[in-house]
Amino acid sequence: MARAATATASCAPRLLRAALLLLLLVAATRRAAGAPVVSELRCQCLQTVQGIHFKNIQSVKVTPAGSHCAQTEVIATLKNGQEVCLNPEAPMVKKMIEKMLNKGSSD
Structure with missing residues (x-):
């Protein structure tokens, strides 16, 4: 059980980074499409x-x-x-x- 908790805890920073990267990509795409000059x-x-x-x-x-x-x-x-x-x-x-x-x- 301790091994499963450790594996989940080590995946959390990766998931957080992936989610942040995805959020930044979506924001950048929206900005590029309708960005005012x-x-x-x-x-x-x-x-x-x-x-x-x-x-x-x-x-x-x-x-x-x-x-x-x-x-x-x-x-x-x-x-x-x-x-x-x-x-x-x-x-x-x-x-x-x-x-x-x-x-x-x-x-």
Whole structure:
């Protein structure tokens, strides 16, 4: 009987580790599937485009440079749901941001 109790006691840490690992994997999978862009602690835009026609843009999100990323990021959500990183230095993108800021200040 003592031998069975010892065997059960030695399996408990393994089961606890396995359960913890499983919990972490499930949490990581859920986070990857629906994680908001903002919570990332790194740059989101690895490549940028110079511009997209205004008619195709549904919304624009501007993330200023910070500890997560050394550059300002401009992410446009298109009407088809696709997200595109725009070059914040492109003249068209600068005009778009300026219009957004002016529109927000006139409300």
